[in-house]
Amino acid sequence: MARVAFYTPMKSPDSPVPSGDREMARNLLAAIGAQGDAVDLVSHLRVFDKTGDAQVQDKLRTEADAEAQRLIHTLAPDTALWVTYHNYYKAPDLLGPRVSRARKIPYVQLESTRATSRLTGPWAGFAQAAHEACDAAQVIFYHTANDLITLERERYGSQQLIELPPFLPRADLPGAAACEGPMLVVGMMRHGDKLASYQILAQALALLDGAWSLNIAGDGPARAEVEALMAPFGAKVRFLGQLDRADVQAHYQKVSLLVWPGVNEAYGMVYLEAQSSGLPVVAQDRPGVRDVLAPSDYPKVEDGPAGLAHRLQTLLANPSLRRDIGAAAQAHVAARHLQPAATKRFWQAVRPLIGGQK
Numbered sequence: 001m002a003r004v005a006f007y008t009p010m011k012s013p014d015s016p017v018p019s020g021d022r023e024m025a026r027n028l029l030a031a032i033g034a035q036g037d038a039v040d041l042v043s044h045l046r047v048f049d050k051t052g053d054a055q056v057q058d059k060l061r062t063e064a065d066a067e068a069q070r071l072i073h074t075l076a077p078d079t080a081l082w083v084t085y086h087n088y089y090k091a092p093d094l095l096g097p098r099v100s101r102a103r104k105i106p107y108v109q110l111e112s113t114r115a116t117s118r119l120t121g122p123w124a125g126f127a128q129a130a131h132e133a134c135d136a137a138q139v140i141f142y143h144t145a146n147d148l149i150t151l152e153r154e155r156y157g158s159q160q161l162i163e164l165p166p167f168l169p170r171a172d173l174p175g176a177a178a179c180e181g182p183m184l185v186v187g188m189m190r191h192g193d194k195l196a197s198y199q200i201l202a203q204a205l206a207l208l209d210g211a212w213s214l215n216i217a218g219d220g221p222a223r224a225e226v227e228a229l230m231a232p233f234g235a236k237v238r239f240l241g242q243l244d245r246a247d248v249q250a251h252y253q254k255v256s257l258l259v260w261p262g263v264n265e266a267y268g269m270v271y272l273e274a275q276s277s278g279l280p281v282v283a284q285d286r287p288g289v290r291d292v293l294a295p296s297d298y299p300k301v302e303d304g305p306a307g308l309a310h311r312l313q314t315l316l317a318n319p320s321l322r323r324d325i326g327a328a329a330q331a332h333v334a335a336r337h338l339q340p341a342a343t344k345r346f347w348q349a350v351r352p353l354i355g356g357q358k
Contacts, residue, residue, distance in 0.1 A: 002080040002354050003038040005071075005099070009047040009084065010091035018188070018242075023269050025085050027169045027339070028110060032083065034343040042075065043067055048091045052122025064094035071095060072102040079103065080354040084133070085110045089118040092130035100136070106353040108139040110164065111266075114150040135159075139349050144267055146287040162349050166267045166292050167342040168276055173334055176278035177253050179322040182213035182238070183312070184255040184279075186248055186270045189220035193264040198222075200261040200284075202229040203305035204312065205237075212236060212316055214259075217243045217251060252277035256322055257315055261308060262289040272337050275329035280322050282311050294332035296325055 006029060011017070013025040033039040045067045049056045082100045087093040087109050100107035112134050118127035134140060135156040141164035142148050151161050185201065188194050205214065216230070219242040230237040243251070252258075258274035259282040267288045271281050275294060283289050284307070285298040299307030315322050 001035075001037050002351075003040065003076055003078045004032055005042040005075060005079050005082045005096075005105075006032070006039050007041070007043050007082070007084050007093065007096055008086060009045070009093050009095070010086050010088075011046065011048070012044045013041060014044075020266065020269055021086060024111070024166065027167060027342075028083075028085055030169050031167065031339050031342045032346060034339060035347060037347075040076065040079070042071060043095060045095065046091075047094050049123065049126060050090065054122070054125075057123075057126055061094065068095050068098045071099045075099065075103060079105060081105055081350065082107045083110060084108075084112075084137075087112040087130050087133050089113075089115045089123045089127035089130050092126050093133040094129060097133050097136035106138050106350070107136055108141070108350060108353070109134065109137040110141045111143050111147070112137070112140050112151070113147055114154045116150070116154070138353060141346065141349075144288045144291040146291075160349060162345070164342060164345055165336050166269065166272060167337045167339055168269075168272050168333070169339050170276075171338060171340050173330060173338075174249060174277050175253070176330060177255070177326060179256050179279060179319065179326050181255045182215050183316075184251060184258050184274075185214065185216045185218070185260055186258065186274075187216075187218045187260055189218050189222040189226045191222045191225075194220070195222045195225055196263040197261040198226045198229055200263065200305055200308065201259065202232075204261075204308035205230075205233060207306060207309035208313060208316075210313075210316070212312075213238070215240055215251065215255065217241070217248055248273070249277070252279055255279065256319075257282055257312075259283070259308075259312060262286050265289050267292045272333060275326075276333045276337075278323075278326035278330040280315055280325035280329065282308065282315065284308065292337065294325075294329040296328070 008025045011021050015022050029039055047060045082096045084093045084096040096107055139160045141162050143166050214237045217240045257280045262283045265288055271292050274281055284301050299311050
């Protein structure tokens, strides 16, 4: 068994603010430790500059200098590996490379991106730091084909690039949904990309014929804007508020399909959750999103709300098609996106770095 130092520069896994990043970090902690290895969350230092502010970056570098020195001297003596999740230009890993070098332990990354276009401009220093942290990694695990493009182009030396598909923190599947009832949306209500998805959705709903209904699970600072978008549909749209995982899982069993356009989603854990319950998913064919979706007929982005509406109309009119697509989606998740597969893939690549395979 090995002891692993785990770090997330953008957001700690125990942050009180829900997000896909926090969810994936928690899943990775569980997967890495699933064979009995010890996984220590070694730092809560958040190195994140949202706006490209030089003063913020200078302050974070100073904090990181102190934190790196602390960790060099206090990291558990038997720590055999450092793992950093989500190193990128707004949240570079300023700790892992330094501590790993000083302690002479292997350094690997999960879901890292290289952004050479950011090496000039307000994030130039942080982008360079993220780039150098990528160079320091012996292995980089990538989640999507889109991330692989720049990782491969900028690959450093004999560095290994290994796919680690996004996964659910479970070893089995829930029962299959009946694929009956209202449609379901599960999405935070934030300005920017999330609100853009709600806008596309509202435009698509306006094109639907016949009887339909939609439940929306989620909340956030853009709630008023989302409610305004859905106001024309009256009682057809029901707001459920923010739900915990168990409640969302229960709703998967009571709906006909999940719909979410997926504007700039890195991949979207909600798609995996819905598919694991045997639900068909209606999403636009976007980079990242397509890495977690079972093969099906997804509308193209260029087809806009009309394409989304056409797909919804087709599925709403055909219960047997919904069930067939849902069954295929569930099988896809079982084969590729559950925790045991992630644990196996991670340790097959990393165990040799720390002196012996299990």
